[in-house]
Amino acid sequence: MWIQQQFKTRSTDVYLITHPKSGTTWLKGLIFSIMNRHRYDFTSHPLLTFSPHDVVPFMEVDLFKSIPIADPEILLSPRILATHIPYTMLPESIKNSSCPVVYIGRNPKDVLVSLWQFMIKLKPKDMPPISLEDAFDLFCKGISPCGPVWDHALGYWKASIEYPNKILFLKYEEMKKDPLMYTKRLAEFLGHTFSLEEEANGIVEEIVKLCSFENMRNLQVNKTGQHRIREANKNDVFFREATVGDWKNHLTTEMVEALDQITEHKFDGSGLFF
Numbered sequence: 157m158w159i160q161q162q163f164k165t166r167s168t169d170v171y172l173i174t175h176p177k178s179g180t181t182w183l184k185g186l187i188f189s190i191m192n193r194h195r196y197d198f199t200s201h202p203l204l205t206f207s208p209h210d211v212v213p214f215m216e217v218d219l220f221k222s223i224p225i226a227d228p229e230i231l232l233s234p235r236i237l238a239t240h241i242p243y244t245m246l247p248e249s250i251k252n253s254s255c256p257v258v259y260i261g262r263n264p265k266d267v268l269v270s271l272w273q274f275m276i277k278l279k280p281k282d283m284p285p286i287s288l289e290d291a292f293d294l295f296c297k298g299i300s301p302c303g304p305v306w307d308h309a310l311g312y313w314k315a316s317i318e319y320p321n322k323i324l325f326l327k328y329e330e331m332k333k334d335p336l337m338y339t340k341r342l343a344e345f346l347g348h349t350f351s352l353e354e355e356a357n358g359i360v361e362e363i364v365k366l367c368s369f370e371n372m373r374n375l376q377v378n379k380t381g382q383h384r385i386r387e388a389n390k391n392d393v394f395f396r397e398a399t400v401g402d403w404k405n406h407l408t409t410e411m412v413e414a415l416d417q418i419t420e421h422k423f424d425g426s427g428l429f430f
């Protein structure tokens with residue numbers, strides 16, 4: 157694949173990697189805000205008028221598949237690039253670089269529900285909505301946009317244990333519990349630690365508030381805007397419930413048992429859990 161062989165990293169790059177529906181939009185906002193906090197104040201911040209997906213592009217979607225092709229070489233440094241590529245297929249140049257990689261994983265049951273709802277929103281008008289049963293079957297077979305969610309998370313989990321200074325593995329559920337602490341942790345990992353003065357001035361709180369689901373969902377750009385390149389994509393498709401455990405409202409007992417069994421089997425002995 158072209159992207160794997162030809163992609164060139166820069167020493168200043170930052171990579172955000174996720175399985176779809178695991179918190180990509182949130183992390184795009186947080187990383188962008190942390191790294192650019194000296195350039196903007198919170199009254200005229202780009203995230204008030206641009207979707208997080210416009211300020212942090214997806215490598216495989218916005219840069220290599222869009223027409224006209226946007227050349228990643230023209231992006232200014234430091235580049236923040238997002239991708240859903242599984243670890244086994246990640247360009248060697250990223251693996252071999254010293255660029256930080258942030259991964260966020262999420263409970264597979266919530267990923268399934270989120271993905272199912274997302275597929276319904278993105279379906280062409282003349283197609284019937286996919287049923288939960290069909291979405292569940294595909295998901296369990298590992299037929300989802302970037303392969304099985306379990307293998308995706310496991311690939312980065314193992315790599316994060318092997319290269320703890322390069323890969324930060326975050327969990328959506330933990331971030332929801334303590335976004336302030338994790339925003340500081342994220343900044344530290346990216347080499348943009350908040351100063352005592354910034355902390356005293358409430359900058360971390362401002363960033364957490366700016367990127368919070370409640371705030372982002374209600375911004376006009378995320379309610380009625382469209383993706384700059386992929387115009388068919390409405391920005392509001394990325395904002396739904398943002399809760400932990402929404403699967404309880406949708407999945408049957410049999411579905412839960414089957415998913416738990418796969419999770420147990422796949423993660424067995426790895427130390428990974430959600």
Ligand code: A3P
Nearest residue numbers: 177178179180181182270368369395396397398
């Ligand atoms: P739900 O469908 O469970 O509500 P991604 O950004 O990877 O596509 O993931 C989308 C999920 O993250 C959706 O979950 C969405 O509601 C949630 N989400 C979007 N923005 C968020 C934010 N700022 N904070 C927390 N969760 C957010």
